[in-house]
Amino acid sequence: MDFALSPEQAExxxxxxxxxxxxxxxxxxxxxxxxxxxxxxxxxxxxATQLGxxxxxxxxxxxxxxxxxxxxxxxxxxxxxxxxxAPYFATVALAAPALALSDAAAQYLPDIAAGATIATVSTDxxxxxxxxxxxxxxxxxDHVLDGHLADLILVxxxxxxxxxxxxxxxxxxxxxxxxxxxxxxxxLTLDSVPARRIGSAAILGQVLDIAVVLLAAExxxxxxxxxxxxxxxxxxxxxxxxxxxxxxxxxxxxxxMLLEVESARxxxxxxxxxxxxAPEELPVAAALAKAHCSEAYARVxxxxxxxxxxxxxxxxxxxxxxxxxxxxxxxxxxxxxxxREQLVTRLAL
Amino acid sequence: MDFSWTAQQQQLRxxxxxxxxxxxxxYGWTADSWxxxxxxxxxxxxxxxxxxxxxxxxxxxxxxxxAIDRMIIAEELIGAGAPVGSYWVAERQMGPxxxxxxxxDQQQRYLPxxxxxxxxxxxxxxxxxxGSDLASLRTRAVRDGEDFVVNGQKIWTSFGAVSDxxxxxxxxxxxGPPHAGIxxxxxxxxxxxxxxxxxxxxxxxxxxCEVFFTDVRVPATNLVGVAxxxxxxxxxQLEHERGGIDRLVSNHALYRRAxxxxxxxxxxxxxxxxxxxxxxxxGRLLVYREALGQAPKGFSAATKLFCTEHERKVADFTARTxxxxxxxxxxxxxGLCYANSYTIxxxxxxxxxxxxxxxxxxxxx
Ligand SMILES: Cc1cc2nc3c(=O)[nH]c(=O)nc-3n(C[C@H](O)[C@H](O)[C@H](O)COP(=O)(O)OP(=O)(O)OC[C@H]3O[C@@H](n4cnc5c(N)ncnc54)[C@H](O)[C@@H]3O)c2cc1C
Numbered sequence: 001m002d003f004a005l006s007p008e009q010a011e012x013x014x015x016x017x018x019x020x021x022x023x024x025x026x027x028x029x030x031x032x033x034x035x036x037x038x039x040x041x042x043x044x045x046x047x048a049t050q051l052g053x054x055x056x057x058x059x060x061x062x063x064x065x066x067x068x069x070x071x072x073x074x075x076x077x078x079x080x081x082x083x084x085x086a087p088y089f090a091t092v093a094l095a096a097p098a099l100a101l102s103d104a105a106a107q108y109l110p111d112i113a114a115g116a117t118i119a120t121v122s123t124d125x126x127x128x129x130x131x132x133x134x135x136x137x138x139x140x141x142d143h144v145l146d147g148h149l150a151d152l153i154l155v156x157x158x159x160x161x162x163x164x165x166x167x168x169x170x171x172x173x174x175x176x177x178x179x180x181x182x183x184x185x186x187x188l189t190l191d192s193v194p195a196r197r198i199g200s201a202a203i204l205g206q207v208l209d210i211a212v213v214l215l216a217a218e219x220x221x222x223x224x225x226x227x228x229x230x231x232x233x234x235x236x237x238x239x240x241x242x243x244x245x246x247x248x249x250x251x252x253x254x255x256x257m258l259l260e261v262e263s264a265r266x267x268x269x270x271x272x273x274x275x276x277x278a279p280e281e282l283p284v285a286a287a288l289a290k291a292h293c294s295e296a297y298a299r300v301x302x303x304x305x306x307x308x309x310x311x312x313x314x315x316x317x318x319x320x321x322x323x324x325x326x327x328x329x330x331x332x333x334x335x336x337x338x339x340r341e342q343l344v345t346r347l348a349l
Numbered sequence: 350m351d352f353s354w355t356a357q358q359q360q361l362r363x364x365x366x367x368x369x370x371x372x373x374x375x376y377g378w379t380a381d382s383w384x385x386x387x388x389x390x391x392x393x394x395x396x397x398x399x400x401x402x403x404x405x406x407x408x409x410x411x412x413x414x415x416a417i418d419r420m421i422i423a424e425e426l427i428g429a430g431a432p433v434g435s436y437w438v439a440e441r442q443m444g445p446x447x448x449x450x451x452x453x454d455q456q457q458r459y460l461p462x463x464x465x466x467x468x469x470x471x472x473x474x475x476x477x478x479x480g481s482d483l484a485s486l487r488t489r490a491v492r493d494g495e496d497f498v499v500n501g502q503k504i505w506t507s508f509g510a511v512s513d514x515x516x517x518x519x520x521x522x523x524x525g526p527p528h529a530g531i532x533x534x535x536x537x538x539x540x541x542x543x544x545x546x547x548x549x550x551x552x553x554x555x556x557x558c559e560v561f562f563t564d565v566r567v568p569a570t571n572l573v574g575v576a577x578x579x580x581x582x583x584x585x586q587l588e589h590e591r592g593g594i595d596r597l598v599s600n601h602a603l604y605r606r607a608x609x610x611x612x613x614x615x616x617x618x619x620x621x622x623x624x625x626x627x628x629x630x631x632g633r634l635l636v637y638r639e640a641l642g643q644a645p646k647g648f649s650a651a652t653k654l655f656c657t658e659h660e661r662k663v664a665d666f667t668a669r670t671x672x673x674x675x676x677x678x679x680x681x682x683x684g685l686c687y688a689n690s691y692t693i694x695x696x697x698x699x700x701x702x703x704x705x706x707x708x709x710x711x712x713x714x
Contacts, residue, residue: 328675
């Protein structure tokens with residue numbers, strides 16, 4: 001066993017952190033979260049082409065770098081830390097793994113790796129109708145991440161997984177007002193939309209395990225940023241003539257928060273490793289990571305607001321952005337209780 | 350011991366339920382209607398019923414009824430989300446301060462408008478550098494002839510932008526220990542030299558403000574109680590703030606909506622609801638005990654701690670019940686944001702724990 005990052009992994013972490021600290025600073029996050037499009041196209045293309053982040057875990061034959069989920073998780077941790085506003089999670093954590101398992105990998109993945117396609121996956125299913133070789137989909141898809149601008153939408157219907165062009169005839173897209181403005185969601189209405197069958201619906205189950213592992217990594221990043229920023233504040237904010245961090249109640253709370261973050265990091269890293277090296281352990285590791293990391297992040301973000309006192313409740317302060325990301329990613333793809341239920345089922349206990 | 354309600358109280362509760370439902374039908378509801386429910390017309394309606402100041406002494410224009418009657422009304426109104434914000438602070442806190450510590454002149458001048466639901470008041474305690482440690486406040490009032498001249502800054506002043514008066518806690522003397530030398534002044538918000546800047550909160554609202562005082566002249570007759578004794582007086586006031594049922598039912602209206610949606614066949618949900626119901630019922634008992642004056646001295650800090658921690662659990666339950674829909678902007682997510690503030694305002698949970706440990710348990714400082 002070895003918990004250390006390899007030199008290449010450490011370099012990846014440094015590079016992404018440096019890049020995001022410049023491109024996704026507080027001002028950028030606030031500007032983008034308020035804009036309908038919600039991401040910076042120039043940054044998006046730099047991420048894809050200069051840093052190769054989109055294709056990191058895409059096979060080399062499809063234009064990617066062929067790394068595993070561990071490297072991908074390192075990137076998501078940094079994105080969670082910087083609260084990056086971009087359709088990156090939808091495209092890279094959801095759609096790319098689904099496409100990789102589909103019959104259409106060669107067609108779509110190169111454009112995803114190049115940053116030319118924004119894609120997403122609906123967790124709601126539609127209804128499919130077949131006429132000879134042609135399929136059409138009809139249905140209401142709720143809470144589709146970045147569905148308002150995705151070029152490509154993957155939807156399950158019946159026993160199939162389908163690809164739908166975002167601008168196809170019969171697609172109605174409505175951007176939803178979200179609590180976490182840094183991650184956009186849309187409601188899509190499909191009315192006899194032409195679709196292409198690219199694989200079996202079972203792909204989605206596998207993909208969700210991967211997506212929650214990457215979400216867990218993102219949660220770890222958010223939680224550790226929250227922890228660090230809050231501890232810094234506790235060192236400088238004075239009440240009763242001393243730094244508030246010198247009060248035992250605060251020391252104890254933040255010691256617990258450190259444990260939350262480090263245990264969450266262990267959960268997320270283990271799950272990412274399992275995806276690469278021990279796939280038979282992934283189902284359990286993924287359920288565990290999603291449940292644990294969700295709650296850890298939510299706790300740290302909640303306590304962070306408390307420690308900041310009045311200022312922690314303001315729009316100007318960063319804590320609420322983490323809190324909202326934490327509370328909504330806790331509910332994304334099912335709340336912790338659902339994943340604990342999965343955990344027990346998957347352990348066959 | 351007797352946990353029963355009098356016929357009159359049962360009747361009052363039934364009536365309050367009706368008034369609340371009617372108010373919600375006409376004015377809409379908010380999940381924390383004592384903070385966000387600013388609605389002067391509704392305040393005037395309640396005043397006409399004699400429900401503002403119902404438990405104030407008769408000599409000051411109240412109905413002289415037991416404090417518990419006020420809690421019954423508040424529980425039903427706030428629990429339904431009826432908009433009580435515009436008169437809340439004044440009725441709960443400022444009125445009692447003025448009839449307890451104020452001069453006869455102040456009582457005649459300020460109490461009637463509060464009772465009529467016509468005056469909105471805000472509390473100027475916190476400052477950028479003085480939050481939990483209130484005694485470190487810097488805003489000062491210097492005597493100049495018949496006036497005090499006030500300079501300084503307050504922050505987090507709820508209703509600062511819509512209030513007629515601010516109940517200001519400020520330093521009138523720099524001698525002695527920090528908590529000596531602090532006094533309370535009634536200041537009209539339209540006095541020259543006051544500037545108010547609303548602060549946007551994390552839920553996107555702007556009910557609290559920064560208030561700046563530059564050479565603001567306040568008649569010396571507006572000093573409440575004894576000069577330099579504000580710290581004691583303020584602590585008395587905070588008892589009203591901390592021990593009330595508003596600290597238990599802020600998001601009760603949202604909880605009811607969650608219950609309508611919750612899957613009550615799920616054993617986990619049943620467990621959780623049972624816990625919430627338990628703490629809600631126990632929180633009420635603690636509040637009623639405060640209202641009866643039968644809680645240990647200083648226990649209001651513990652009551653507030655118990656009740657507001659409950660409200661955070663309610664918010665979490667509500668969010669999980671709404672599931673993915675709680676990720677959207679709306680009442681549920683606003684409730685989720687606001688629940689963070691209940692455990693900060695009026696004293697943070699940590700500060701309350703300290704107070705309870707020192708004052709009730711007698712642990713050394
Ligand atoms: C929604 C809202 C409305 C408000 N309305 C008003 C109002 O109308 N009028 C008004 O005057 N004020 C108001 N306040 C201010 C409120 O009373 C203060 O925010 C609160 O007292 C905390 O002070 P602070 O924000 O300066 O935090 P700080 O005092 O800086 O505290 C920061 C953190 O340190 C902790 N801490 C501090 N000292 C200790 C200690 N000794 N031991 C352990 N932990 C400690 C606190 O618990 C907190 O977690 C409001 C606040 C909010 C959020």
